Amino acid sequence: MNPINIIIVDDHLLFSQALNGLVSNFDEFNVLKVLNNGKEVIDYISNNNQQPEIILMDIQMPIVNGIEATNWLKNNAPDIKVLALSMECDEVTILKMLRAGAKGYLLKDIHPNILRHALKEVYSNGFYYTENVTNTLLNSIQNAAPNNVSLKDRELEFLKLTVSERTYKEIAEVMCLSPKTIENYREALFEKLEVKTRIGLVLYAIKEKIVIL
Structure with a gap:
């Protein structure tokens, strides 16, 4: 099996070089390039260079940040x-x-073993999320949907709106409901x-394809 090609994007030189060394030591992966920011990613891909399967992307970077670059790649x-x-x-x-x-x-x-596992999962299954992105944010996300979940139309509508940038108050306005009712939907x-x-x-x-990004 050919190695899976990776591009690393991070503006901190010491970290990106250390990450390059780490990923290069994983037998399954090959680091094509180490880039400094999102603009370099866009330029690299636009110039028809060898395409990676996965990009390891930092977020806070100068010129073009990771969110902007990721959105460009999606399109x-x-x-x-x-x-x-x-x-x-x-x-x-x-x-x-x-x-x-x-x-x-x-x-x-994260531990290097988790990084290696995450890269494999993203390549094979299309996504990977740790069970604890942080202690306060993502405490319990299951690998598969709970069995026998039945969502009502309004619950589905609310769920789709949670993926937007709207606040819960704004979601209440869109759905013509009170903030208290929205809170009940959420709980x-x-x-x-x-x-x-x-x-x-x-x-x-995202995982159940209720919303396609």
Whole structure:
């Protein structure tokens, strides 16, 4: 089997070089290129260079950040899978990266074995999310949907809207419901889908193809 080609994108030179050395030591993978920011990714792909299967993408970078670059890839090179690798662990950033098309989200302090496993999973299955993106955000996301889940039309409508950038208050306005009713929908879905956060709802919607990004 030919090695899986990887591009690393990170503006911190020491980290990117260390990551290059780490991934290059994984037998299954080959690092094609180490790039400094999203613009370099766009230029590399646009110039018809050898295409990677996976891009390990930092988020906070100059010129073109990881979210912008991932969104560009989704629209221009959708076969390339983006795996976010960042120090950013706030809910807003994670949601933005997922909406941009990232197939996974890892924090930079993960163990090398988890990184290797994540790369394999993204390549084979199309996505990978750790069970704990952070202690406060993603505490319980299942590998498969809970059995016998039946969602009502309004619950599906609410679930689709959670993937947007709207606040819960704005979702209430779109659905012509009170904030209290929206809160009840949210809590009901938390229980039904066995998740604890909005991130969990978003991941469920993506993984079950209720929302196609």
